[in-house]
Amino acid sequence: MERIISNQNARVKAWAKLATKKGRQENHTYLLDGLHLVEEAVKAGAKFHAIMATEKQMADYLPNVPHGVPAFEISEEVAKHIAGTNTPQGIFAEISLPEKTFDPSYVHDGAWLLLDKIQDPGNVGTLVRTADAAGFKGVVLGAGTADAFAPKVVRAMQGSQFHLEVLNGDLSEWVAALATNNLPVYGSQLNEKAKSYRDVEPSTQFGLIVGNEGQGMSAELAEKTTANLYIPIQGQAESLNVAIAGGILMFSLALGN
Amino acid sequence: MERIISNQNARVKAWAKLATKKGRQENHTYLLDGLHLVEEAVKAGAKFHAIMATEKQMADYLPNVPHGVPAFEISEEVAKHIAGTNTPQGIFAEISLPEKTFDPSYVHDGAWLLLDKIQDPGNVGTLVRTADAAGFKGVVLGAGTADAFAPKVVRAMQGSQFHLEVLNGDLSEWVAALATNNLPVYGSQLNEKAKSYRDVEPSTQFGLIVGNEGQGMSAELAEKTTANLYIPIQGQAESLNVAIAGGILMFSLALGN
Numbered sequence: 001m002e003r004i005i006s007n008q009n010a011r012v013k014a015w016a017k018l019a020t021k022k023g024r025q026e027n028h029t030y031l032l033d034g035l036h037l038v039e040e041a042v043k044a045g046a047k048f049h050a051i052m053a054t055e056k057q058m059a060d061y062l063p064n065v066p067h068g069v070p071a072f073e074i075s076e077e078v079a080k081h082i083a084g085t086n087t088p089q090g091i092f093a094e095i096s097l098p099e100k101t102f103d104p105s106y107v108h109d110g111a112w113l114l115l116d117k118i119q120d121p122g123n124v125g126t127l128v129r130t131a132d133a134a135g136f137k138g139v140v141l142g143a144g145t146a147d148a149f150a151p152k153v154v155r156a157m158q159g160s161q162f163h164l165e166v167l168n169g170d171l172s173e174w175v176a177a178l179a180t181n182n183l184p185v186y187g188s189q190l191n192e193k194a195k196s197y198r199d200v201e202p203s204t205q206f207g208l209i210v211g212n213e214g215q216g217m218s219a220e221l222a223e224k225t226t227a228n229l230y231i232p233i234q235g236q237a238e239s240l241n242v243a244i245a246g247g248i249l250m251f252s253l254a255l256g257n
Numbered sequence: 258m259e260r261i262i263s264n265q266n267a268r269v270k271a272w273a274k275l276a277t278k279k280g281r282q283e284n285h286t287y288l289l290d291g292l293h294l295v296e297e298a299v300k301a302g303a304k305f306h307a308i309m310a311t312e313k314q315m316a317d318y319l320p321n322v323p324h325g326v327p328a329f330e331i332s333e334e335v336a337k338h339i340a341g342t343n344t345p346q347g348i349f350a351e352i353s354l355p356e357k358t359f360d361p362s363y364v365h366d367g368a369w370l371l372l373d374k375i376q377d378p379g380n381v382g383t384l385v386r387t388a389d390a391a392g393f394k395g396v397v398l399g400a401g402t403a404d405a406f407a408p409k410v411v412r413a414m415q416g417s418q419f420h421l422e423v424l425n426g427d428l429s430e431w432v433a434a435l436a437t438n439n440l441p442v443y444g445s446q447l448n449e450k451a452k453s454y455r456d457v458e459p460s461t462q463f464g465l466i467v468g469n470e471g472q473g474m475s476a477e478l479a480e481k482t483t484a485n486l487y488i489p490i491q492g493q494a495e496s497l498n499v500a501i502a503g504g505i506l507m508f509s510l511a512l513g514n
Contacts, residue, residue, distance in 0.1 A: 122379070126498050135491025156498075163493035234392025235512050236420035240504070241383050241413075247501040248508050256491050 001058070005075040008232055012074075015052070015082040015094060016113055021147045023241065024097065025189075030149040033083050035061070039158030042066060047096040054079050054090035060090055084151060097149060102138065102167055104177035110137025110205060111254050114171050114185075116210040117144035117223060118242060124148065125156020126243040127210065134250040138165030144212075154213045175224045178207045185209065187217050187228035188249060190239050192229035197248070203254040210246045258315070262332040269331075272309070272351060273340040278404045281354065287406035289350045290340050292318070297416035299323060303495065304353035311336050311347035318348055327351060341408060354406060359424055360394065361434035367394025367462060368511050371428050371434075374401035374469040375499060381405065382389075382413020383500040385423055391507040395422030397431055399467075428466065432481045435464045442466065444474050444485035445506060447496050451487035454505070459512040467503045 004012060014131050017023030018031045029049055032038055038061075040052065040234075048069040058073050065176055072108055074082075075180040113131045118124050124146045126140050141148055142167045143213045147155075185207035188201065209225065211217025231245055240248075261269060274280030275288045286306055289295055295308065295318075305326040322328045331339075336347045370388045371504050375381050385396050398405055400513045405423050407415075414423075425510055435442040442464035443457065466473025468483065479485055488502055497505075 004406045028411070126501060129494055130497060130501050131493035131496050132492040133488075158494070160334045160492075160494050225478070229391075231508070232513070234388040234511065235417075237386055237390035237417050240387060240390050241500070243498070244383060244387050244504040245500060247504055249489070251505050254491065256489070 001071050002071050003073045006080055007078060007081045010080050011072065012082060018094065019084055019151050024149055025129060028097050029094050030097055030154065031082065031151065032095060032154065033151065034089045037095045037159055038091055040162050041093060041095050044162035047164065049094040049204055052092045057090040062106055102165060104169065104174045104253065108181045108183065110158050112137055112174070112207045113139045113246070113250065114174055114207055115141050115145045116171055116209055116217045117142065118210065119146055119213060121146045121152035122149050122156050123151040123213065123243045127246050128157045129160045130243065130247045130250060132160035132163045134254045135256060136250065136254065137162055138167065139156040140167055140169040140171065142169065142171035173220060174207060175221060182254060183207065184226040186253065187222045187225035187230045188245060189222065189230055190216055194228040197229040197252050200229065202253055203256045204248065206253065208249055208253060210242055213242050258328050258330050259337055260330045264335060264338045269330070269339060271336050276341055276408050281406055284355050286351050286430045287354055287411065287434065288339065288408065289352060289411065290408065291346045292348050294416050295348055297419050298350060298352050303419065305352040306353070309349045313440035314347040315466045315498065350450065351367065359422060361426065361431045368454045369394055369464045370396045370503070371431055371464055371466040372396060372398050372402045373466055373474045374399065374429055376403055377409050378403045378409035378414050378471060380470065380500045382410040385414045385508055387500065387504045389417035391511045392513060393421055393507065393511065395424065397424055397426040397428065399426065399428035426506050427431065428478055431464065432478060440464065441483040443510065444479045444482040445502060446485045446487055447473055448487055451485040452508050454486040454488055457486065457510060459510055463510065465506055465510060467499055470499050474479045
């Protein structure tokens with residue numbers, strides 16, 4: 001097995017570049033950091049380009065490296081460099097970005113979460129993880145939303161990208177497709193005049209839009225929804241974190257929760 | 258007004274030390290970063306020790322500096338140093354840590370959130386903010402939970418510490434006090450044999466325990482609860498983020514939401 005100890009190594013430079021959107025788009029791959037994600041990717045049949053691990057981690061994992069996948073032993077220094085953190089677990093994989101694309105007409109199957117300019121990577125990842133737990137079919141990331149395969153998003157998703165569809169899309173097209181299929185699409189607003197989320201019957205097929213941390217969802221989308229929902233605030237907080245609001249709405253709206 | 262441009266200035270060193278628990282405990286103060294938090298503190302009648310702002314921010318805010326509070330103009334460099342981030346807004350305050358303490362016997366009034374070893378500062382802050390929005394009376398931070406006045410917690414609370422009680426406490430004592438008052442205390446568990454949160458009638462007086470990100474709540478506390486609640490997971494996610502789970506439970510259990 002090749003052993004890599006220098007951050008100047010060409011492969012290391014290429015892996016480190018996957019922290020940027022440009023790097024991921026050029027390579028059509030992204031990085032998984034940690035054993036849990038690597039195992040989830042194996043289970044999901046993801047296309048592996050490489051598995052990299054420190055000496056200790058590789059000793060444990062080597063028997064599980066999928067057939068034909070190049071494995072590299074890396075130094076602790078290299079592990080920190082490609083992780084971009086000081087305390088990585090020490091096992092990584094480079095896997096293909098998902099190739100499957102969905103036409104908005106696919107929206108007739110299941111519940112879909114639409115993200116309108118959600119900027120914080122932790123919020124995006126947590127929303128995807130929560131949509132998975134709530135049994136949603138997929139998450140559509142509209143323009144201006146943090147990239148689904150950025151390191152902090154991948155960390156917060158905790159492998160949920162292998163369980164439901166995570167894709168980029170034009171939210172106006174998705175909202176239009178929901179309407180064409182006579183399916184409800186709910187917006188979310190910090191507006192006491194909007195409809196309380198408690199007054200919506202749970203169902204299995206719908207769209208839910210959550211919007212930007214500061215500005216909320218765009219006015220243009222809010223005009224096109226079936227209803228815009230409000231979570232009544234009892235205390236003096238001015239708002240809820242968008243991932244919390246999304247979690248409350250998803251678990252309330254999706255039948256079965 | 259004193260102008261401070263060096264990170265070696267004694268005041269700057271003292272402010273920077275407030276990023277540590279030791280520094281906060283020695284001074285009995287903590288730092289607010291950003292106009293929104295400074296305004297919330299003024300509104301709440303917090304005890305101010307200093308207001309620090311860059312030239313531009315001070316020009317805007319000076320007329321609002323409370324009477325008798327020392328104001329300092331600081332350089333951009335100093336602002337970054339005491340914020341510990343590269344893009345601070347440029348206005349800060351040093352205020353007293355809350356002095357009010359609550360006996361667990363106070364638990365008969367309202368709903369209380371009990372945090373059992375929640376380690377991530379963002380989760381702690383978001384849980385406090387969400388408890389505020391759900392109309393809770395207070396949040397008790399048990400041993401092993403991130404400090405309530407650490408910079409990342411303060412950022413995520415978004416001023417909710419001025420709206421509800423945020424205090425350290427022995428969770429066993431709080432659980433015992435709830436029992437003594439014949440009030441329910443709900444635990445939360447990732448256990449399908451636990452009771453579904455949907456089966457609990459909303460109420461106004463109760464305790465809710467949420468536990469560590471990896472291990473959940475301690476077995477010792479779980480034995481002492483009225484019931485341990487479970488959020489059914491519909492998809493393939495293994496769990497919910499603790500702040501999301503806490504948010505769903507708080508909004509479901511507290512009457513009025």
